[in-house]
Amino acid sequence: MIEFKHVSLALGDFSLKDVSLSIEKGDYYFIIGPSGAGKTVVLEAIAGLHLPDTGQVLIRGEDVSAVPPEKRRIALVYQDYSLFPHMTVRENIAFGPKMQRLPKEEVTRRTERLLSSFGIEHLADRYPGTMSGGEQQRVAIARALAVEPEILLLDEPFSALDPLTRERLMTDMARIHRERGLTIVQVTHAREEALRLATRAAVVIDGRLAQEGPVREVFEDPQSVRVARFVGMENILNGTVTENTDGLVTVQVGNASIAAISDASVGERVAAVIGAADVAIARRGESTGMARNRFEAEVTGIVPLGGALVRLHLDCGFPLTALVTRRSADEEGLAAGMTVIASFKASAVRTLPVD
């Protein structure tokens, strides 16, 4: 549906460098990455608002460099909603169908249907300046859908909303994607949004594509330290491979040895990456199962995460972060200064090349 072939594009301080990716019809595709990484530029390049300096953008298999934005059937919703302030909500939604020169009855029919399906009939005659962020966002999405696009581009659509409104809009977007069979490309720096909605995802860091694939794969199997850091792998430990026996390697991190499954060769500098959720905590003397990595650790900090989980900061000779349920933390009486056993399986450790 959408294909980038080695696209490079410089735009003031921003630039995309040799980005190749392909988005299939019906994908809910996420472009994720830290703020200021050039994600919005990717959307604008798909929409045709910027032309690549080198490389090709293909849509439906055709090079679209000669197709202006108004002919691409791609709708774009910006983070700041970008509603036309001099038009009422109804006029905003009707703008696209009018531009497509649809018959008047069809313009009205579409507008009214969208007003009702987004629950914004009561706002129809209001001007955007007087509305809340959530209301404006719904109008912006309704306006984009009014042209019945094949592709919908969303630029951080939930970032400025309160949690309740965000929740509601996410549900809406999931439904719209399902019901309309739309191809949606969404940009975000929020990982939860991607995990919740995306089918596939690309991580863009500093204008470069760092990784692309099914969203689970990107989050669970990062291929570089940068991606690992971004997708929330809390433990990234630099060390050297000292032993490799049939794929079971030992990584020397400071004075500690960490066992990992890897094909890295002896002497190689690697980053050992461990998800905080993969680290188990036990009292001293308790069984820790068959995990190959077992360390005596001092609890240095306990950070509540707002939900059922707390994050433990540990010192095992190297810093380690673990997630435990708040209930376990309470029952075990975990407190800073306590000594516990932290363990994780060798298969939970990924080794990645050092940046």
Added chain:
Amino acid sequence: MARTSVLRDRCLVSFSLIGGVILGLTVLSLLSMTVKELSDIPHLLRVAADAKVVDSIVLTMGAGLNAVLILIVLGIPLAYVLARTDFRGKGVVESIVDIPLILPHTVAGILVYLLFMRRGLIGAPLQEIGITFEDAYPGIVVAMVFVASPYFVNAVREGFEKVPVHLENVARTLGASRFTAFYRVTLPLAARDIFNGSILAWGRAIGEFAAIVMIAYYPMVISTLIYYRFTTSGIKESSTVAFVMILACFTVFIVLRTASRFIGRKYDRV
């Protein structure tokens, strides 16, 4: 509350006193003229009804309006390009826009004269098709356009810059061509700035003297008439004409300023 806080703030109080000098000068000069003119009302009425004076005021304001209309047609596209593009040499273009601001008005007059006189680069061919600038209405308008253009272009450009480029982008993805996006989105949102730029340019245009007399001494715009009366009949005659002009200008400016408050009011929360 605002009043007490200003009075207690030594910085603001001293600045207000110093700044008041400028206001004082303007107010004092207007007052002294008003008092003098109102002391001889029959004379004031006679001058105000003088056909030459009335004609000249109408001519000046009309030519100013004409200049503004030309600026709207030519200046809006220029302002839009300057607001939306970045190119090598943009600084040079911006400086060219500002040239009439920094030139002495007599110099501006000579530049306009050289270009539009009967043998001028533009004046000569237009003379062929019957448009004369020397000592004629088109000469007045062209001098006004020249000196007022930076005020208009810069004000309108600022107005365009205030319209987020995202709005145009969205309009385009919704099917509007660049022209349509400009016409339906950017232009209405910049309406107030265009209006204010027009007032500014109009004010500048009707105030011009030096550049106009060089190419068109006749028909006399109000500045020329005042200067003519000053040199031939003295201060009493000329100051009364000036006073009538002040009254006319005030009236127009108050009406326009009031109107500008209603233009584009809804769009304030961009």
